[in-house]
Amino acid sequence: MPSSSVLLVFLLLVLSVFVNAADLYKSLELSKHASEQDIKKAYKRLSRKYHPDKNKDPGAEDKFVEIAQAYEVLSDQTKRQIYDQHGEEGLRAHEGGQQHHANPFDIFSSFFGGGFTQQQQTRRGPSVMLELEISLSDMYKGANIDFSLKKHILCDHCRGSGAASDGDIHTCRGCGGSGVKLIKQQIFPGMFAQTQSTCNECGGRGTVVVKKCPHCKGEKVMEHVQHYTLNIEPGMPEGHDVMFDGEADESPDWEPGDVIVRVRSKKEEGSWRRKESTLYWRETIGIDEALLGFKRNITHLDGHVVEIDRTGVTQPGYVQAFEEEGMPLFEQSGHGNLYVEYIVVLPVKLGPDMRRKLGEVFYEADDPKRDEL
Ligand SMILES: *[C@@H]1O[C@H](CO)[C@@H](O)[C@H](O)[C@H]1NC(C)=O
Ligand SMILES: [Zn+2]
Ligand SMILES: [Zn+2]
Numbered sequence: 001m002p003s004s005s006v007l008l009v010f011l012l013l014v015l016s017v018f019v020n021a022a023d024l025y026k027s028l029e030l031s032k033h034a035s036e037q038d039i040k041k042a043y044k045r046l047s048r049k050y051h052p053d054k055n056k057d058p059g060a061e062d063k064f065v066e067i068a069q070a071y072e073v074l075s076d077q078t079k080r081q082i083y084d085q086h087g088e089e090g091l092r093a094h095e096g097g098q099q100h101h102a103n104p105f106d107i108f109s110s111f112f113g114g115g116f117t118q119q120q121q122t123r124r125g126p127s128v129m130l131e132l133e134i135s136l137s138d139m140y141k142g143a144n145i146d147f148s149l150k151k152h153i154l155c156d157h158c159r160g161s162g163a164a165s166d167g168d169i170h171t172c173r174g175c176g177g178s179g180v181k182l183i184k185q186q187i188f189p190g191m192f193a194q195t196q197s198t199c200n201e202c203g204g205r206g207t208v209v210v211k212k213c214p215h216c217k218g219e220k221v222m223e224h225v226q227h228y229t230l231n232i233e234p235g236m237p238e239g240h241d242v243m244f245d246g247e248a249d250e251s252p253d254w255e256p257g258d259v260i261v262r263v264r265s266k267k268e269e270g271s272w273r274r275k276e277s278t279l280y281w282r283e284t285i286g287i288d289e290a291l292l293g294f295k296r297n298i299t300h301l302d303g304h305v306v307e308i309d310r311t312g313v314t315q316p317g318y319v320q321a322f323e324e325e326g327m328p329l330f331e332q333s334g335h336g337n338l339y340v341e342y343i344v345v346l347p348v349k350l351g352p353d354m355r356r357k358l359g360e361v362f363y364e365a366d367d368p369k370r371d372e373l
Contacts, residue, residue: 027070029042
């Protein structure tokens with residue numbers, strides 16, 4: 001694969017789109033400490049996601065260009081160093097005042113060894129979908145949640161060939177490497193038909209392994225526990241899918257599929273309930289509070305306090321709205337509403353003293369008939 005510095009020499013194209021202020025690491029969703037491997041992986045994942053042939057969203061093309069430009073700089077050690085120390089300005093100075101960018105589609109082609117259409121023809125392995133239940137407070141505040149997944153990765157000893165060494169992969173004698181055998185069948189005396197069938201000795205691969213890799217025992221892949229970090233954005237919708245592109249089982253026979261994590265709020269004990277961006281809370285009050293008013297504090301999902309100050313009568317089942325105290329709006333600013341429903345509980349039993357006093361309050365004391373109650 002030609003390095004992008006070589007590309008630059010041949011493909012000095014000036015593009016109309018510049019990513020000036022954008023942080024190049026951010027464009028690739030990486031930290032400053034990313035390794036070369038990380039940069040490659042990020043480019044691979046994101047450029048496929050935003051390739052205009054595949055992604056028809058408005059803005060996908062700009063994003064694709066941005067990703068290519070970030071990759072162009074960060075995959076080049078010299079440029080990356082200049083960028084780390086002197087930023088975008090430094091790069092411009094390095095290139096004589098005018099920043100040049102290679103054609104993002106050329107970067108893509110050289111990376112994948114062909115256009116997208118060619119890429120799509122390679123077989124993709126199965127994707128994996130899993131559901132994770134997230135606590136409501138994490139959904140409210142946002143969180144990074146670690147999880148791990150058992151999957152197959154290519155054996156790091158034989159890199160997926162299944163052979164002990166490259167010399168142990170021989171061309172199949174049965175088919176001469178073509179993977180197919182021609183079988184002559186006699187259909188009439190003296191008359192033959194030739195049929196093609198997949199070579200039974202090599203399974204169509206054209207090669208046979210004479211000594212198996214001791215590491216994977218010829219299986220080509222190995223079990224591996226991979227750790228992931230799931231980034232929960234505040235207010236992430238119920239059933240939202242977070243994609244880990246190309247992270248499913250590896251195999252020499254396919255491009256790995258994706259790991260898709262579907263996110264849901266945990267049904268929790270307690271009084272919080274969520275519906276989209278709306279939150280519901282039930283507050284239980286006594287009959288005295290319902291009649292006379294009260295002050296209460298509700299501790300919200302992130303620990304901040306919502307103060308309730310009611311002065312008049314509160315009917316049982318009354319619902320009070322608190323604007324901006326619901327879930328954060330996903331990828332937007334602002335919050336939904338919080339609705340607090342009041343549950344009024346009556347005492348199970350009244351003592352004689354309380355009963356008499358309440359009688360005095362509710363009924364005129366000079367009404368003789370009422371006194372007997
Ligand atoms: C509610 O919390 C505030 C501080 O956040 C405090 O000043 C106030 O006294 C609390 N009220 C009640 C009824 O606990
Ligand atoms: Zn064969
Ligand atoms: Zn192996």
